[in-house]
Amino acid sequence: MGAMGRSASCLGVLLIGQLLFVAMSWLAGGPALIGWAVLAEMCLTALVVSAVGGLLVWLVERMAWTAFSDTEAVLSYAVMAAVLVMALLAIPVSLVVMFEPLFERFKLFEGIVAAVVLSAVLLRYLHLVRQVKMLHGLTEASRIQELQARIRPHFLFNSMNMVASLIAVDPEKAEQVVVDLADLFRRVLDDAHTLVPMREELALCRSYLALEKLRLGERLQTEWEIGDYGDVEIPSLTLQPVLENAVYHGIQLLPEGGLIKISVKRVKGRLILTVGNPRSQRMQHNKGSKMAIDNVQKRLVAHFGPTAVVRAERMDNHYITHINFPLGE
Helix, strand or coil: CCHHHHHHHHHHHHHHHHHHHHHHHHHHHCHHHHHHHHHHHHHHHHHHHHHHHHHHHHHHHHHHHCCCCHHHHHHHHHHHHHHHHHHHHHHHHHHHHHCHHHHCCCCHHHHHHHHHHHHHHHHHHHHHHHHHHHHHHHHHHHHHHHHHHHHHHHHHHHHHHHHHHHHHHCHHHHHHHHHHHHHHHHHHHCCCCCEEEHHHHHHHHHHHHHHHHHHHHHHEEEEEEECCCCCCEEECCCCHHHHHHHHHHHHCCCCCCEEEEEEEEEECCEEEEEEEEECCCCCCCCHHHHHHHHHHHHHHHHHHCCCCEEEEEEECCEEEEEEEEECCC
C-alpha cells in the first residue's frame, strides 16, 4: 500500500469517527432542537478536523514506517495514538463548548470510549500493513535472487559456445579465451550482491566484449558514450545480457560485422542505458534472447518499481534496446 493509500485510510477512519459523533449528538439533542443549519456546521467542522488529523497521523505514520528499530516504531505508534485520540476528541470537546445546552443528555465519556476504540483499530491496521510490507520485501528479495540465478547459467552457456567455436579455427586463441573466461566467471559467480555499482557492470561488459572480439576480430566494433554515473547501483548483469543479444543476434549474423553503440545518460531524474546494433535480415528473437530481456525487465521492476522499463525497437537497419529506470535520491 502506498503512502496515499495509508493517508486516505487514516483520513477515512477519522472522518467516520467524527461524523459518528455528530450523528449521535444530533440524535441526542433532537433534530428539531439542533436544526439543519447547526448540523451542517457540525459536519463541516468534522471535515476540517478530520483533514488536519489525517495529515498529522500520516506524518507520524511515516515516522513509524521508516523506523530503524522496534523501539522507534513503538514510540512512533504511541505518538500516533495520542494524535488520533486528540483528533477524534477535537469535535466532541469543541461542540460541547459551543453548543453545551444541546448536549445535556449526551455523555462525553461515550465519545472518549469511541475515540480510543477507533484509534486502536487503526493502529492495529497500520501494524498489520507494516508486517505485510516486511514480508513482501523478503519475498521480493528471494524472487530477485532466483532471477539472478537464472541469467548466470545463460551467460555461461553462451560463453562455452564461444570457446567451442574458437577451438576449431584457432586453438591458441581458444586457450587464451578459456583463461580470460575463468576470470570473468569468477567475477560473475562470486558477486553475492543483487545490486552493483554501474562501474562494475560496465567493467564486466567491457571484459565480455573483449572476449567476443577475440572470436569475431574486426567484425566487432564498439563505441561507448558513458557519463559520470559510476556510483549508480543497478542489478548485476543488467547490461551484459543486452550486449550478448546484440552480438549473437546482430553482429554475428552479418558477414561484415558492425558497430555496437552503448550510451548511459541521465534525463529528468532517470537513467537511460541504450544499446544499438545493426540488424540482419536473418535476425530472430529466439526463446533464449527473450528470456534474458524479460529477466532484466523483471529485476529492474523489482528494484525500482513499475516505472522501470526495458524497450526494444527496430529503427531502419538497426535494433535499439532502451533500459530506463528512476534514479534514487
